[in-house]
Every structure is written in C-alpha cells, then in structure tokens.
C-alpha cells in the first residue's frame with residue numbers, strides 16, 4: 001500500500017509527534033508499505049491531492065492533529081485515515097465537552113468548572129475563583145480545556161495560587177478547566193477495535209516525583225510504569241469497564257487511550273480520552289500492546305487494518 005504519514009506540524013507537541021511519526025514510518029516500511037512522510041504545513045492539502053495514497057496514518061499530537069481539523073480535511077479529500085473520526089476527535093480534544101458527555105453516559109469523572117478568558121475580561125470571573133476553590137476543595141487541578149502532554153496543567157494547593165495557575169492555563173487555550181483533585185493510582189487504558197473492542201493490559205503510571213507532567217513523560221527514567229498494573233482483579237475489571245464506556249460514549253473507532261485515576265476507595269475516575277496516543281519509545285499504547293504480545297510493528301499493522309476496516313463497511 002501507499003501510505004502517507006502526517007507528523008510534526010505547528011502544535012506544541014511537534015517534537016513528540018515527529019518521534020511518533022518516524023517510528024511509525026520505519027515500522028510501515030518494514031511491513032513492506034511505500035511511505036510518504038508529511039511534516040504538516042500549508043502545503044499539506046495541495047500535496048495530498050493527487051498523491052494516490054491508499055491511507056493516511058495520523059501521527060500528529062495536539063491542536064489541529066487531534067481536534068478533528070485534519071480529520072475533516074481527509075474526509076473532504078476522500079482519503080482513509082487511522083484513528084477515530086471528526087466527532088470523536090473534536091469532542092475528545094475538548095476536556096469540557098468530553099466530561100459533559102461522560103457524565104451523561106455514566107462515566108465517572110471528577111467534578112469541574114469551566115471558565116473562558118472572556119469572562120475574566122468582561123465579567124470579572126476572577127471573583128468566582130474563591131467560590132470554585134470552596135466548592136472543589138484543595139488541592140485542585142487547573143488545566144487548559146484543549147491541550148495535551150500536561151502542558152499548562154497545575155496542581156494548586158491553596159486559593160492564593162489560583163489566579164496565576166488560571167492565567168498560565170489560559171496561555172494554551174481560551175478556556176480553563178478547574179477540576180477536583182483525585183488522590184490515588186494513575187492508569188492508562190488503551191483500546192483497539194471498531195465494533196468489537198480489545199482492551200489492552202492496564203498501564204500503571206508512577207512518576208518518581210510530582211504528577212505525570214511533561215518532564216515525567218519524556219525524561220528517561222523519570223516515571224516507573226507497571227503493566228499489567230499492580231491492582232487487584234476486581235479494580236482492574238472496574239477500570240476496563242469504565243474505559244470501555246468512555247470509548248463508546250465518544251463513539252471512537254480504531255483506537256483510544258483513556259487516562260484514569262483510581263481513587264482511594266477503588267473507584268476509577270476518567271480524566272480524559274486521547275484519540276491520537278503517543279507512539280514514541282516511552283509511550284503508553286506501545287507499552288500496553290507489548291504486554292499483550294503485540295510488538296510495535298504488529299501494533300502499527302493492526303491500526304492500519306482497523307482503519308481500512310472502517311472504510312470497507
């Protein structure tokens with residue numbers, strides 16, 4: 001097959017995407033495919049038109065790659081692509097919409113409030129922050145509504161830190177999410193499939209210090225991963241159930257990775273769902289696949305097959 005890979009681009013996660021993309025590119029070539037790499041810029045659409053591609057593998061992370069934008073373009077050009085469609089991408093990349101939909105589908109997610117930048121300028125919502133602090137309690141988590149790789153995410157210990165944390169999150173998006181802090185074990189659940197789903201072994205994430213922020217993710221040895229997670233069978237079963245429900249609630253196809261914290265009572269709380277999980281050497285989806293006996297190349301092959309299956313129905 002002739003497969004195009006979209007990577008890089010101008011998002012803040014450009015470097016991670018290049019790492020994912022190059023690794024996927026190598027695997028696709030080893031599988032015998034003809035690969036065309038695209039570092040996404042304004043030449044993308046003209047280059048894709050008439051390129052004769054059988055499929056596009058989306059290895060983009062962050063805005064435009066993960067928020068339904070590029071998916072929409074590929075729909076317009078009638079080029080099959082890997083990963084969930086426009087709706088799941090647009091909603092999945094927006095933590096506020098995702099959480100609203102999770103709630104409506106009985107997917108447990110921490111309590112939250114959303115404020116837009118405009119409400120600070122035009123409605124004085126700075127004065128709402130102490131109220132939110134009281135309602136959610138401390139610590140609480142402040143994050144951009146639409147961003148990834150923990151960029152702009154802060155754990156806030158007391159009210160005095162709130163305005164600065166909010167300001168910092170608003171650098172990344174025009175909306176900020178304030179969320180109740182969940183104490184417990186962090187896990188990631190990767191799901192493969194279309195109508196029928198395969199839930200890969202749960203990965204437990206234990207950063208050596210602080211939370212699972214950008215440095216904990218991409219610095220070698222900064223985080224310990226356990227796969228399968230060191231949790232008892234009943235809790236693992238609950239996690240799998242909740243992750244599957246989240247995947248279905250956002251109507252995902254092909255793949256997703258659901259980020260969860262299991263609270264101290266053993267109840268999984270969904271933080272978010274990712275439609276373009278990282279594929280780097282230290283990423284969670286390849287790690288989970290490995291534990292299920294799927295090497296990196298097998299995983300890439302499976303993603304290609306799932307993508308084509310979606311279009312053959």
Ligand SMILES: Nc1ncnc2c1ncn2[C@@H]1O[C@H](COP(=O)(O)OP(=O)(O)O)[C@@H](O)[C@H]1O
Pocket residue numbers: 110141143147148149150151153179180181182183186211212213259261271272
């Ligand atoms: N409500 C929360 N309680 C505790 N830790 C959180 C919470 N929300 C986020 N975190 C921490 O911040 C990290 C990034 O948050 P997440 O919502 O997954 O956003 P991102 O899209 O940046 O990965 C998580 O991996 C977790 O370590």
Ligand SMILES: [Mg+2]
Pocket residue numbers: 149150259271272
């Ligand atoms: Mg996450």
